[in-house]
Amino acid sequence: MANETVSPEALPRASSAAPAKARRVLPIIEIVVLAIALVVPFVLEDYLTIFATRVLILALFALSFDLVWGYGGIMSFGQALFFGCAGYGVALLGRDLDVTSILLVLPAATLIGLTAALLIGGFLLLGRNPASVIFVSLGTLTGSYAADRLARGWYYLGGQNGIPSIPPMSLGQHDIVEGLEFYYLALGILIVCYLLCRFLVRSQFGLALTGLRENEARITFFGYQVQHLKAIVFALGGAIAGLSGGLYAFHEGFVWPNILGVVFSTQVVLYVLFGGSGTLIGAIIGAVVIEAASFWLSNTFQEIWPIILGVLLLLVIMFRPAGLISLIVSERERVGSFGQPGRRGR
C-alpha cells in the first residue's frame, strides 16, 4: 500500500474525466491522528488523561466492529458481548485467582473474545445456507441481550452491581494504574491492532473481503468459500473486542452488566457509522468525536445533551451515510487498489 504513493508532479488536476490517481489523504489523516494521540496527555489535565484512555479503549472496540461490518459486511449488533465476556473473564481472574499479570490477562481477554466469536459466528454464519444480514444482526443482538440478563441474575458475577474493585493489572511487581502509563499502554495496543487490521484489509484477503461486501453472490462463483471468510473476520473482530474489554475492566477497576448489553452494542455501531465504516481511521475518529462530544455536552448542557447528541448523529447519518470521513476521503480512495497495474513481465 505504502509504495504506491504518487509523486506530486505526476498528479493531474483530478476530474471525473481523468480519475487516474487522486490525492491520497488517508495516510495524512492517520499521521495527524497519531500525532495528536501522542501529545494529548501532555496537554490535558490528569483527570482528562484518564478520560482519554477510556476513549482509546473504546476506539479499539470500535475498530473491532469496523472490521466486522465495514470490511466483512457482517452486521454484528451484539459486539458488546465479546467485550463484556472478556471484561468479566479477566475480572474473575483477578478477583478469584489473583491473576493480574498483563502477560496473562490481556491474552486471556483476547482469547475469550475470540472463542465467544468463533462459537457464535460458527453458529450464525456457517449454516447450510448463507445467513442474511437480518438473521446475523438479530442473532448477535439476542446473544448480547441474553448475556446482559444472565450477568444481572447471576450472583457469582455480582448481579446488577457487577464485579467492583478489580485489582490493578501488573507487570512483575509493578502495578499499571490509570494515568499516563495506562494511556500509552492503551495507545500502543491500539496502534498495533490498527496496523494489523490495516495489513489485513490491504492484503489479497482484503480484496476478497471487498468482493464479498460488494457482491457476495458473485464471488462464490469464483470459488471463494464465502462463509469461511466471514467466520474468520468475525472471529478476529471478537478477539479485538475481547482485548478492549480486558483493558477496560482493568482501567475502570470494575465491570457491570451494561458492558455486555444491547445499549453498549449499539453505541459501537454509532461510533463506526458516524466516523465512517470501511475506513479503519473512521472508526477511531467516530469513537473519539462521539465520546468527546458527549463529555463536553454533558458538562455544558446538563439536561438536554442526549438530545443534541442524538440530533448530531442523525444529521451525519442522514446526510453523510458514509460517515464524517467521507467529507475528505473519496469513495475511490476508501475502496483503494490492491494490485498495481503496469507493464507485463516486470
Next chain:
Amino acid sequence: MATGMVTAEAPPAGRGQAAAAEPLLAAADIVKVFGKLTALNGAYLTVAPNEFHGLIGPNGSGKSTLMKCVAGAETPTTGSVRFDGRDITAASPAERARAGLSLKFQITSVLPALTLYDNILLALQARTSLAGLVFSRTRGVLHDRVMGMLEQFRLADRAGEPASALSHGQQQWLEIAMALAPEPKLLLLDEPTGGMSLEERRVTGELLQPIRAHCSLVIVEHDLDFIRDICDRLTVLDQGSVLDSGTVQHIQASPQVQEVYLRRA
C-alpha cells in the same frame, strides 16, 4: 439419450480426445419448478471438450435457468449434472468453480467500485490458500496473468480505473475476462453481447475464438448470426424442453425449430 447424441456425432475440435470420451458436461433430465411454474421440463445439455455450444430459444424458454442449474446458482428439482467425469448435481457453486466451471450471468456483475485490475485479480486469486491471501503471496505471481487478460480484452490501458467508468459493452468484456481468468474448462456466457454495438459484437466473437484451444463454451444469445458464426453445435429450448440439439446445419434444417422461430417472428 444425451450421451448417445455425442457419440453419434463426434465433436468438431476434439484435440487429442478419444472420440467416444465422456462429454465434458452432461446435464440430463433437468426439471426446475418455481412454485407453480415449470421453468425446465426434462431439458438436457451435452458439451464436448473444446466445443462451442449455443443455447437458443424464445424469451422465457428457460435458457438462463438451465445455465444456473449447471453453475449451481439454482438446484434442479430433479435431474443430474455431470462435469468432467464427476457428478456435481449437489455441489456448491464454489466447488463447481474449483472443478473448472466459470460463468457470466445475464445481469452484468463486475464489481464497480474496484479497479479493472482488482476485478481480474479477485477472480484469479480465488484458489489461493487463506494464508496466501493474508500474506499476499500470489499478488506478484498473478500480475502477468492479470495484465495478460486485460490486454487480451483490450482493457489494459484502463487497468487502474474503477470498473464503473467502463461502458456497458466494456463491462461485459471485463466480466468475460474475469470468468476466463482462472482458466476454466467450461465457460458459461449468458447473453454476453446484450447492449453491445454491432462492432463490439464482432470484436466479442473475435475475442472468444482463441479460448477454444483450452476451454469449452456454452453461450446464450438472441443474435442468431453471431451464434452461427462462432458455435459448433446448438441446443434449442422451448418452454423448458429441448426442441432439438445438433450441429448448426442440422438445427438450421430442422422443421420444428423453424416453426418455433417463425411462430414468434
